[in-house]
Amino acid sequence: MYSAGTTDSYSIGIDIGGTFTDCVAMDSQGRSVTAKVLSTKEDPVQGVRTALTRLAETMGRDTASLLAHTHRFSHGTTIGTNAVLEHRGARVGLITTAGHGDTLAMMRGRGRVAGRPVEDVFRVHGTLPRPLIVPGAVLEVQERVDRTGAVVVALDPARVRDELTRFIAHHELDAVAVVLLWSFANPVHERCLTELVAEVSPATYISSSVDVSPRLGEFERMVATVINAYVGPVSHRYLGRLADDLEDSGLAAPLLIMQAGGGVLPVVEAAAAPVGTIDSGPAGGLAGVRALAGAAGHEQVIATDMGGTSFDIGLIVQGIPVMAEEKVIDRHTYRMTHLDVRSVACGGGTIARKDALTGALGVGPDSAGSEPGPACYGRGGTQPTVTDADVVLGLIRPKIFLDGRMQLDPELSRAAVGRLAEQLGMTLEETAAGIVNVNNMHAATLIRRQTVERGLDPRDFRLYAYGGAGPVHAFGFAAEAGVREVVVPLGNGASTLSAYGIAVADTLHCVEVERTVKAPFDDNSLLDALDEALRSVRAAGERVGMATSALRIDLYALMRFERQLANRVEIPVPLPAGPETGALLLKRFTAEYAHRYGAGGTDVRGTAEIFALRAETRVPSGVPAEAQESRPQGAGATDTCEVYWPTDHQWLVTDVYDRMAFHRAGYVDGPALVELAHTTVCVPPGATLSTGPDGHLSLRLPEPSRPHHSTPNTGVAR
Structure with missing residues (x-):
């Protein structure tokens, strides 16, 4: 039976990616076991089942026994992201205040x-993003609340009830988004409308702005609410089906769903606001890096995840993950606090081709995914991918892929890359090396955008490389970005680090309250505003079942100078405790503003103001952050092979180490390949790879040239 109190009790994290589904189980000592299987896009629940079966087999159990001894089960889903990007969401209608029905279309x-990309900004023939609502499905209702929350025009429920019935039936809607002007100041009309929709059409999914995004900014609030409605039905069905399937399979623990903000929420809460699950998988990776980097004392970290489909990057600056308030998906912009993880299409499955305009080698952005996958998978793919190039060069040896459970066909890779080589007039090796180098260049460009454009020097950072393709290519994109030290976290666990991060993520709920307080801050008025935020966040914590005794509450003031709304300045400042709270808060804000934008800016901006308060409730996961990978005792024998290193453009005899053939405190000199169960660490000539007591691997690249530079601007509130 299920028991959370014994050492034979597990915390499981599952992350579904575009190519692979990753699974991690951790015991109370922090030891981990991993599994990786191909994703099943048409039936993600089946992919979860397959991953759990593989994980249980690795542990010498059956699935029912494993789930019965699981006290925490967390999951990161791509259902919402895919629904938006593939335009496969619900039929959504918008209900809004009379006179504001065009807000979504005007943008x-x-x-x-x-x-x-910046090159698209100057295209003459631009296009609008595909609309998220059914064309013409906008219902404007007669009501009005002003910015103070006072009711100016009362809502007539009897009149609106009939309008709602006709509106939903005429447009055959699956979901409605309710977004009224200034509803976050007084939600009475919006609450009334949601109740009326539930009465006249119980099967219709309802998304309300006061629940999804109760913030100033009519357009962004509307987009968030509409996206929530667009992905709501499909997410609700999937999460409900998954929860039922796991329960039937023996899981007694609650199902937790990863959020883009870096924490997990119970499945019921996540299904009510599925917009928070968009891009939650990459957030899981950064959450895992935060836990591991904190335990290792690494404060400046570039977290990079290269999987089969994409390359994701997040930053940890001064020990704090960089957050963002604004999110864009398919050119739809909305506000939601989330870990700032950026992506580019350059993964193992990214397709290479001859560019039709320039005749040059191009890589991406489309991917072969898991169906049909790279040519070497033997599943019907014929186009050359990055993984095919890796096989041609010898960076991946076909017989050890997925721990030998899925052997690759090198002849299919050579045929696919060879056809491209003929089109380009290049040799097979030159083409394969070019594919890898171009792919690494795309990754390094994103690293530079996220660091240099923020005033940060990537050479001041360690680079954590994870995902199935990350350790294979880290030597290339790290060197191109100027980073000297690469950490492969948890050794073989690096390929499933997003699932690890999902497993160790804290339960986290965030509440924001719009409240304007101008400097100089009176402590009494500030405390009144804080009480409102605390009441809201405690109520939210109780609603999702957070134990009051375990709650940790963090408070932030969202600040700017007056009249900076158009500039979109939003600086979160941790609220100090103790006497003179207002004075200390103003001092912190001024210092952070000067740090970001220069000392002179604070002299001309005038009065500072708080425009919102953010309260975060957090319940620690209880899973040890200093996890060590469980691995079999006794390493395999050392071998050699020939590898065409894309950095050297020549074949070199390369040492091959079967899994952890070198000792914990030892190291290997490049060129070398260290073959782990789910990935390969490529050590180029001139580099070394060493292991540490925490299970991480450290790849040291040759020292880059380093001119003198000034202290960077971190952009993080301290």
């Missing part, structure tokens, strides 16, 4: 290019 001025 912001940058709506055509939000989130697009």
